Amino acid sequence: MTRDLSPNGLARVTKLMAGGSTALPAAIARAGISISAAEHGSIILAMRAGSEHGNPHGTMHAGVTATLLDTAMGYATETTLQEGEDFTTIEFKINFFAAIPLDDRTLSATGTVLRRGRRTAVVKASAYDAEGRECAVALGTCMIVSG
Structure with missing residues (x-):
């Protein structure tokens, strides 16, 4: 499957926010992740923190949190891409500060590009519970490729 790499990354993310015929990738949609804002x-x-995201301890599974943070880092990177560019995550590390309760409330995640070069972007993402408490932070690298 090839991706449409026009006109640029921010425009592609804006289309995803608008919905319509442009849908989020299946893994992201199945996790219940949506885009609230982009620049x-x-x-x-x-993302709603529901029981389907749980671990045996009754809190959000670390893999689900990792998916949320990787998605935030990826879409932050996407917003910097020029026409014809794409990206892939090549590494990330997560620090967990607090368990995320499965209370059916909305979590938020922010993603910010710290440094964008010609071939890589260094990106940070944070996950916040419904009270606004930072529960996890990730630092990652995305490789920029030409489509």
Whole structure:
């Protein structure tokens, strides 16, 4: 499957926010992640923390949190892409500060490009519970490729 790499990354993300015929990738949609806001180099995502996201301890599974944070880093990177560019995550690290309760309330995640070069972008993402408490932070690198 090839992706439409026009006109640029921010325009592609804006289309995703508008919905319509442009849908979020299946893995992101199945997790219940949506895009709340986007601008060049940053993104805000939302997600309901439900029981389907749980671990045996009754809190959000670390893999689900990782998906949310990787998605935030990816879409933040996407907003910096020029026409014909694409990206892929090549590494990330997460620090967890607090368990995320499965209370059916909305989490938010922010993604910010810290440094964008010709071939890589260094990106930070944070996840916040419904009270606005930072529960996890990730730092990652995305590789920029020509389509």
